Amino acid sequence: MSSPASPAAAPQGADEIPTLDRVDLRREFNEVGIGEVLDQLDRELIGLRPVKTRIREIASLLLIERIRNRMNLTSEVPTLHMSFTGNPGTGKTTVALRIASILHKLGFVRRGQVISVTRDELVGQYIGHTAPKTKEILKKAMGGVLFIDEAYYLHRPDNERDYGQEAIEILLQVMESQREDLVVILAGYGDRMDKFFASNPGFRSRIAHHIDFPDYSDQELLAIAELMLNDMNYKFSTDARQAFTRYIALRKAQPLFSNARSIRNALDRMRLRQASRLVADLDRVLSADDIMSLEASDVLASRVFSK
Amino acid sequence: MRVTQGCFSFLPDLTDEQISRQVQYALEKGWAVNIEFTDDPHPRNNLWEMWGLPMFDLRDAAGVMMELNECRKVYGDRYVRMSAFDSSHGWESVRLSFIVNRPKDEPGFRLERHEVAGRNIRYTTIPYAADRPEGARYGGA
Numbered sequence: 001m002s003s004p005a006s007p008a009a010a011p012q013g014a015d016e017i018p019t020l021d022r023v024d025l026r027r028e029f030n031e032v033g034i035g036e037v038l039d040q041l042d043r044e045l046i047g048l049r050p051v052k053t054r055i056r057e058i059a060s061l062l063l064i065e066r067i068r069n070r071m072n073l074t075s076e077v078p079t080l081h082m083s084f085t086g087n088p089g090t091g092k093t094t095v096a097l098r099i100a101s102i103l104h105k106l107g108f109v110r111r112g113q114v115i116s117v118t119r120d121e122l123v124g125q126y127i128g129h130t131a132p133k134t135k136e137i138l139k140k141a142m143g144g145v146l147f148i149d150e151a152y153y154l155h156r157p158d159n160e161r162d163y164g165q166e167a168i169e170i171l172l173q174v175m176e177s178q179r180e181d182l183v184v185i186l187a188g189y190g191d192r193m194d195k196f197f198a199s200n201p202g203f204r205s206r207i208a209h210h211i212d213f214p215d216y217s218d219q220e221l222l223a224i225a226e227l228m229l230n231d232m233n234y235k236f237s238t239d240a241r242q243a244f245t246r247y248i249a250l251r252k253a254q255p256l257f258s259n260a261r262s263i264r265n266a267l268d269r270m271r272l273r274q275a276s277r278l279v280a281d282l283d284r285v286l287s288a289d290d291i292m293s294l295e296a297s298d299v300l301a302s303r304v305f306s307k
Numbered sequence: 308m309r310v311t312q313g314c315f316s317f318l319p320d321l322t323d324e325q326i327s328r329q330v331q332y333a334l335e336k337g338w339a340v341n342i343e344f345t346d347d348p349h350p351r352n353n354l355w356e357m358w359g360l361p362m363f364d365l366r367d368a369a370g371v372m373m374e375l376n377e378c379r380k381v382y383g384d385r386y387v388r389m390s391a392f393d394s395s396h397g398w399e400s401v402r403l404s405f406i407v408n409r410p411k412d413e414p415g416f417r418l419e420r421h422e423v424a425g426r427n428i429r430y431t432t433i434p435y436a437a438d439r440p441e442g443a444r445y446g447g448a
Contacts, residue, residue, distance in 0.1 A: 111366040132359070139374070143367025174373075181369035 023067050032066070034059050037102050046227065047220035051095060054211050055102065062106040077180045079208040080108060083151075083197075084187040086213025089259030092187040093149065095213075099185065100145040109183055111143035119153040122167040130163040134170045142181050151186035152196035172202050216259050221248045225263050229294070234271065239296035250304045266302070273298040308415030310348045313388060313404040323372065326389070326407050330368040333391035333403055339363045340371050341392060342378050346385040346444040348413070348434050358382075361392060375407060384410050384445040410436075410445035 029035055038059060041052060058080075065078060080103065084092040097114055104112025117137055124130035138146065148154070156162040175184050186203070188196070190212065197204040216224065222245055229235055236244060247266065251257060274294050278286065311317055321329070333340055340362050343355035358378040362371060371389070378387055387408035390401045414435035421429040436444040 113366050135373075136360075139362060139370030140364050140366070142365065142370035142373070178369060178373070181367065 023071075025067075028067060029063065032063065032107075033105050034063065034102060037098070037105060041098055044227070045091060045094065045098075046223045047216050048091060048095070048213065051091075051211055051213055054209065055095075055099065058209065059102055059106070062103070062108055066106060077108075079179060079206070080183045081175055081179075081207045082183070082185045082209040082211060083193065083207050084185060084211050084213060085190040085193045087189060087215055087259060089261030089263075090213035090215065091260060092213055093147070096145065096147045096185050096187065100183075103145065103183060109144050110181075113141070113144035114147055115141040115144065116147040116149060118149050119164065122148070122154065122171075123163050125163075127163075130166045131170060134167045138170070138174050138182065142178070145183045145185060147185045147187065150188050152188050152192040155196055155199055157199060168200060168203070172206060175206050218245070218248050218252070221252075221259070221263055224260050225267060228264060228267055232267075232271075233292060234267075235293050237293045237295050240294045240299050243296045243299035247299055247302060247304055254304065269302070270294050270298045273301050308413055310386065310406070310409065310413055312348075312350065313390075313406055315405045320409070321405070321407065326375070327368040327372050329403070329405065330371045330389065330391075333389075334365055334368060334371075336391075336393070336402070337395070338391035338393045338402055340365070341390045342371070342374055342387060343390060344378060344382045344385050344387045344408075346410075346441060347437055348386055349416075349432065349437065355386075355388065358387075379408055383408065386410070412445070 038056060041055065045052070061078060065075070068075060082099070084095065086092055093116065096116075100109065100112050100114045103109045115137060121137055122130070122134045124133045154164045154168055156164055171184065174182065184207075186193070186207070222241075225244060225248075226236065248263075251262060251266070271294070277295070277298065278284075278290065309316075315321060315329075330340055342358040344358055345352060345355040359374060362374070365371065375387070375389070385408070386406060388404055388406045390404040393400065393402040416432045416434050419431040419433060421431065423429055
């Protein structure tokens with residue numbers, strides 16, 4: 001809600017003089033509370049340097065824009081539509097959720113909800129089905145963020161009668177005309193998104209922020225694993241950590257490696273092995289520490305090591 | 308004659324800003340907002356036609372306003388109202404209803420007196436607009 005500047009604050013009664021000519025940036029920064037969101041982003045998301053830099057930039061722009069608004073320095077609502085490209089498991093969805101809360105804190109989206117959809121929810125199955133379906137989703141996303149995962153499936157180049165095109169047209173229209181009501185984030189794997197944008201130039205030009213998610217390094221993957229374990233109240237023993245470092249190196253070399261997602265799956269399998277190891281010896285008295293820690297044997301039993 | 312049905316109908320017509328605030332109020336209460344239209348303003352005509360489906364699970368009024376503008380494009384010469392439906396147990400009915408669009412010219416109602424048995428009289432109201440066929444009542448297509 002932008003409230004008109006109060007006339008009482010302009011004693012000279014001059015027309016062009018801003019009502020507010022000094023701003024305490026730090027106070028403004030604290031008031032909005034993005035500092036803590038950004039810190040949380042740094043803490044909870046490992047790596048992703050370029051992504052964090054870009055989010056910081058966007059957050060700064062929005063903060064300044066907010067102040068400019070208060071000073072009556074009118075400018076157009078900045079375009080906030082984004083595209084996230086990157087390999088599987090690099091954190092695109094997670095970041096989209098964070099972005100929504102940042103935009104909400106800064107007052108650039110009114111409600112801050114994230115509606116996450118794929119092709120199925122936007123495109124209909126017969127003529128006349130697509131438009132209501134797409135509009136329904138758009139209406140739900142109003143005031144928040146619409147996150148379209150694997151956006152390139154919207155466009156099927158091999159079938160020119162595909163209803164996806166209709167959904168794309170409605171999306172483009174709303175993205176342009178209701179920029180202040182809705183932020184659209186498209187996400188998908190890099191190469192396919194490039195093809196998608198090449199065949200839909202309208203999308204590319206309506207999206208201001210193209211953010212590329214890099215793959216994680218081995219150390220980052222280990223840190224992610226520790227963070228996930230910590231959240232689940234588990235921990236690695238020293239041996240297990242070393243074994244897991246080897247596991248990461250081996251797993252990365254294998255096909256279908258999907259970054260943090262593969263790590264999560266590996267951890268889930270290790271929890272299984274730990275549980276069956278503990279249950280195998282029913283006469284043992286367990287301490288909390290036993291239950292919490294994953295041993296090297298849990299890691300080394302993985303198929304990855306058998307090759 | 309100005310038709311006064313539902314909330315706010317004795318006030319000047321609501322602006323879009325005001326409509327949007329009312330819709331937001333309804334959404335925050337968890338009510339589903341419907342858009343309905345008609346060209347038969349008889350007070351006992353309760354069942355207006357619906358513009359699309361009731362809008363469940365919306366968070367922000369902008370979505371409803373988008374539909375309202377679409378509806379106005381097509382039926383701008385008719386009465387359009389919003390109703391907010393409360394689905395919670397015990398209510399299960401419309402909680403708020405107000406007119407958001409009306410024809411430019413509202414001719415009003417004719418009162419007919421039927422002289423029946425004895426010296427009794429029965430009264431009937433008929434909108435002048437209803438003399439013409441549906442769709443052509445307010446100079447529309």
